[in-house]
Amino acid sequence: MTLKQIDPAKLDGKFIDMIGNDWMLITSGTMDSFNMMTASWGFLGFMWGLPAATCFVRPSRYTKEWIDKTHSLTLSFFPDKYKKVLSELGSKSGRDMDKMKNSGLTPIALPTGDVTYKEATLTLVCRVMYRQQLVEKDFIDPTVMPKWYPKGPTDLHYMYITQIQAVFQRPSGLF
Numbered sequence: 392m393t394l395k396q397i398d399p400a401k402l403d404g405k406f407i408d409m410i411g412n413d414w415m416l417i418t419s420g421t422m423d424s425f426n427m428m429t430a431s432w433g434f435l436g437f438m439w440g441l442p443a444a445t446c447f448v449r450p451s452r453y454t455k456e457w458i459d460k461t462h463s464l465t466l467s468f469f470p471d472k473y474k475k476v477l478s479e480l481g482s483k484s485g486r487d488m489d490k491m492k493n494s495g496l497t498p499i500a501l502p503t504g505d506v507t508y509k510e511a512t513l514t515l516v517c518r519v520m521y522r523q524q525l526v527e528k529d530f531i532d533p534t535v536m537p538k539w540y541p542k543g544p545t546d547l548h549y550m551y552i553t554q555i556q557a558v559f560q561r562p563s564g565l566f
C-alpha cells in the first residue's frame with residue numbers, strides 16, 4: 392500500500408469526532424519492537440510555532456514507557472470497521488500479551504522509521520516536546536475527578552504535547 396505524505400498544515404478533518412468517537416492508536420517504537428494503545432482523548436492545533444497534537448496516557452499504560460523512552464509516537468486513525476479491533480487493543484496490555492497477534496492489523500514502517508498500520512487511513516508522526524502529569528488541585532470543575540479518576544490522583548493522565556513532524560494518508564483521502 393502506498394501512503395501519501397502531506398504537509399501538516401494541510402490537515403483537514405473532523406478531529407473532535409475522529410478522536411472522541413472513532414478513536415486512534417497511539418504507537419511508539421520501531422518495527423523491531425513497539426507497543427500501542429487505543430486513545431480517545433486528545434486534540435490538534437498549533438503550539439510554540441509548530442503544528443501540534445496532544446494526547447493523554449495513564450501512568451499504568453505500557454505504551455507510556457515506550458513514549459518516555461523514545462520521545463516519539465504515531466497517532467493512527469482507522470475506518471469504522473476497525474472499531475472492535477481498537478476496543479480490544481485498548482483493553483489489553485502489551486506487557487502481558489502480543490497484542491498484534493490476533494488483531495487483524497498489519498504494522499508497517501513509515502519512511503521516518505516509525506510504525507503505522509496498513510489499514511490506517513491517516514497517521515501523524517509526532518515528537519514529544521512536553522510532558523506533564525495532570526494535577527488534582529488544578530481541576531476547577533469538581534465533577535471531573537470523581538467521574539474520570541475514581542482511583543484518585545495516582546491515576547491522573549500524563550499530557551504529551553507533540554510536534555507533528557509528518558503526516559501520511561491513503562491516496563484516496565480520509566473522507
